[in-house]
């Protein structure tokens with residue numbers, strides 16, 4: 001079997017690497033960036049961390065700051081209009097997953113004829129063309145979007161969070177600077193950290209796992225798992241921030257070269273219908289989905305548990321698998337992950353949407369990569385289990 005391995009052409013990693021952003025653009029011959037970010041980055045002044053090094057390199061950046069959480073097709077269209085209204089040679093996504101995914105989707109839509117819609121590019125379509133290259137600077141650790149060939153965009157007509165995949169979504173370069181994450185609120189630190197762990201675990205047990213994605217996934221789990229609790233307890237813990245940031249990027253490389261699986265497939269509809277932050281909806285599902293899938297790939301889950309440090313090298317697979325489940329439940333408790341019920345979602349609304357959410361989960365293709373591929377009824381049962389905190 002032939003495996004196509006993808007990664008950005010250059011990734012700057014390390015404290016202070018943002019200072020080299022202008023030089024990075026210069027290296028590729030870019031001088032007219034459109035910076036894509038969210039309103040908070042501008043109002044809080046955080047955007048200056050991105051703009052200052054650009055200005056220092058003699059670049060006058062233009063900023064599109066209308067990105068929203070769970071980016072929508074309408075915001076992408078507004079972004080493409082801004083892109084076409086100016087003379088730009090690169091898109092620069094600065095922020096969490098939403099601004100980065102917005103920049104990536106703008107590149108894809110702008111390469112299409114006028115009148116095209118984001119839904120024209122959802123999987124299984126190959127979104128391989130981008131009008132402009134994209135450079136990503138993550139400020140969370142994180143979605144890993146700076147290293148993946150994916151973007152997730154909500155269709156405002158159907159409330160569907162669409163997975164869009166292809167080389168058009170793969171950044172040309174990224175700057176991975178954990179100094180940008182020190183000011184993150186605790187909740188976002190926890191949610192984005194669990195998202196990263198889920199990326200690594202799902203890539204590792206995916207039916208599309210391969211030796212290269214495994215390498216990234218193992219190292220990501222080794223970095224993320226022991227640092228999730230410390231970084232949640234103390235956001236100023238520099239060593240933990242550094243490990244989480246690199247771990248998040250490696251986890252992105254892992255799932256970009258394998259796939260995510262059932263947790264992400266089921267998580268997107270929760271985000272679309274109830275606007276639960278992405279990492280949080282993953283966390284709500286992770287224990288129940290892992291329990292459901294465990295026996296279908298026990299040796300893989302057991303190895304994941306050993307990488308994460310929650311099982312010993314000498315533990316039998318059955319023991320390591322049980323310890324993994326125990327750890328995922330403990331992690332949710334210690335990181336104060338609420339159940340959907342505790343988050344405020346009414347049970348009748350949740351139950352009423354189960355058939356739609358199950359259909360949307362299956363349509364994304366992600367459940368088909370899971371070690372145990374569920375039917376719609378099994379997905380609905382897992383949603384019901386997760387609602388109660390299973």
Ligand SMILES: [Fe+2]
Nearest residue numbers: 143195199278
């Ligand atoms: Fe994710």
